[in-house]
Amino acid sequence: MDLNLTPAEEAFRQEIRSWFARNLPHEWKMAEIRKLSEDAAAAALRKWQLRLGEAGWLGLSWPKEYGGRGGTLMEQAIYLTEGHYADAPLPLDWVGLRLLGPTLMDVGTPELRARYLNRIVSGQMVWCQGFSEPNAGSDLAALQTRAVLDGDHYVVNGHKIWSTTAQYADWCMLLARTNPDVPKHKGITMFAVDMKSQGVTVRPIKQIGATSEFSEIFFDNVRIPRNNIIGGLDNGWGVAMRALTYERGLYTMINQAKYRTSWEEMVAYARQARRNGRPMIEDPRVRELLAQSYADIELMRLTNLRSLTRYQRGIPPAEESSLMKLHWSLAEQRLYDLGMTLGGPKALAMATSPRALYDGSWNTYYFQSRSVTIYGGTQDIQRNLIAERIYGLPR
């Protein structure tokens, strides 16, 4: 494992740091975005995404032939970390950039690649992921949304749920059943669906943190051209699993920097805030929880570096992604539970309140942390994967 940046990586870090300093206006920093209504925040993020696209940062680790910069994963990690320290928001289009784009590079037809990749990498599109259904989450292969061939089109009927940013998405990567007469993993196909198609209805779901990060999507006789199939007819299961591996790997890199910042804020807060007449930092229980979170974050940083080093040596870290997902999701919950314990009633003030602690970030992240052990595969599913694939235990 190599713990140090090379001189070239250090120079890259300086370059990206000064780019953020010059190009990220105050009103687009996360602290300000959190104060906006959801619609206003989405509009600002779209503009920010375009700026990142024009500068070439969205495609930092994409190959040059697809409009990327052909950078290394280490550069990608540096970019994400510096973005966090600059308080830069992530682009609105998480799905296109992180899931669909790499998947299309692997399995898309030349026509689909030409149609979408350039627009995704320049920040012109927002995609959503239409996988889960009310009765198909962990058991995704049980999905019931049907796509039936009619001439040159498939006609789609069904109901998707928990689809992040669907209310702002231009396109959806959809999983639908194209063959009901074969074992359930084998009759699924992935499609690219224009969200403006007739028969698509999006209904946002209100969450515990008062936002609507995700939506239900209803498909009522929606016609999809048959050349919008991604990765081949009835191949959707394998294509979707590939996309989910990309998803799990990248969260890890971004989150570690976020946790580090919150942890440092919590230490500073515990030093100056008093409970029962003495600084909270002197409470042995608080010290123990801070130490536990510090160890969690360090473990994550070092495992990230190990994965990156392995990756650069040509060893894909696939089997580690479940281990990391499980670790960081539990670490995140421990950390923001601690934030709530330290802040008490003050930590409940939301970002829009002038009394919010640390621009409302602990509060926002606490509510978000409830969902981390669910999305991208629940903690139980990750445990199953670790048991079976890493330890070779029976199903």
Ligand SMILES: Cc1cc2nc3c(=O)[nH]c(=O)nc-3n(C[C@H](O)[C@H](O)[C@H](O)COP(=O)(O)OP(=O)(O)OC[C@H]3O[C@@H](n4cnc5c(N)ncnc54)[C@H](O)[C@@H]3O)c2cc1C
């Ligand atoms: C913030 C957020 C964003 C999301 N974004 C998207 C999105 O953009 N697109 C999309 O398609 N989906 C999205 N999802 C949905 C997500 O993929 C599902 O919630 C997840 O797969 C779990 O499915 P479920 O909610 O139906 O729960 P279920 O699968 O019904 O699980 C219920 C409980 O049973 C447990 N369980 C289920 N099966 C097993 C098993 N075999 N072994 C042990 N325990 C098991 C689970 O761990 C869980 O505790 C999102 C979810 C969240 C929370």
